[in-house]
Amino acid sequence: MGEPIQPILAGRKTLIVGVANEHSIAYGCARAFRAAGSELAITWLNDKARPHVEPLATELGAAITAPLDVSVPGQLEAVFDLIRDRWGRLDNLVHSIAFAPKEDLQGGLLDCSAEGFAKAMDVSCHSFIRMAKLAAPLMTDGGAMFAMSYYGANRVVPNYNVMGPVKAALEASCRYLAYELGPAGIRVHPISPGPLKTRAASGLKDFDLMLNEAAQKAPLGELVDVMDVGFACAYLASDFARRITGDTVYIDGGAHVVA
Numbered sequence: 001m002g003e004p005i006q007p008i009l010a011g012r013k014t015l016i017v018g019v020a021n022e023h024s025i026a027y028g029c030a031r032a033f034r035a036a037g038s039e040l041a042i043t044w045l046n047d048k049a050r051p052h053v054e055p056l057a058t059e060l061g062a063a064i065t066a067p068l069d070v071s072v073p074g075q076l077e078a079v080f081d082l083i084r085d086r087w088g089r090l091d092n093l094v095h096s097i098a099f100a101p102k103e104d105l106q107g108g109l110l111d112c113s114a115e116g117f118a119k120a121m122d123v124s125c126h127s128f129i130r131m132a133k134l135a136a137p138l139m140t141d142g143g144a145m146f147a148m149s150y151y152g153a154n155r156v157v158p159n160y161n162v163m164g165p166v167k168a169a170l171e172a173s174c175r176y177l178a179y180e181l182g183p184a185g186i187r188v189h190p191i192s193p194g195p196l197k198t199r200a201a202s203g204l205k206d207f208d209l210m211l212n213e214a215a216q217k218a219p220l221g222e223l224v225d226v227m228d229v230g231f232a233c234a235y236l237a238s239d240f241a242r243r244i245t246g247d248t249v250y251i252d253g254g255a256h257v258v259a
Contacts, residue, residue, distance in 0.1 A: 029229065093144075098148070100166070
């Protein structure tokens, strides 16, 4: 795989949700967690996505693979039943999915329909809460949960539109889950990567401009990639970060600290 192996997650079990292709943030997380010694469970969205995701799961030696569309009743529960049957426990959960109907995403917030807003909130935010509820009983020795946000949750990013309020809700949900799950030794991390060339991001208007501005603004002077996100999450999942929870972690070359 090309990554230096540091087995800080040896023996851990990790569910990765959101791999679409090799450019996905979720794929970067899967590679990094595997390099750190974790066993993997990887899902794909549907039959159309399966041919793109299954070879990546095979390459990473994923012990469990399954379809998962969080908007289809019963699929989420089926994935966790499979994990319970095969592993009996879970240590880490990576939620890296988001969706808004195109017409609601590409129009301004004023023009976002109630149905589009609800769909975006359900898939991009509430599905993480549902996953957390199913994952927590399997995290018998504690664990870590991750949800992917973006800078547009806290500052206005032109053309981010409805996803700004949705990601803000996701970050707030992570904080409240960190509070509720902390007594069980479960840590919850909202992760805010800089802009990345993913399939999901391609739906945003003028996305190339966002990429150029981010690279120019970042103190480190360059864009992040999916492996940067993956390795940071692997560290946060390890015992080296055992007292860190609840705060949004920015992986953006420092761009968020620059006015």
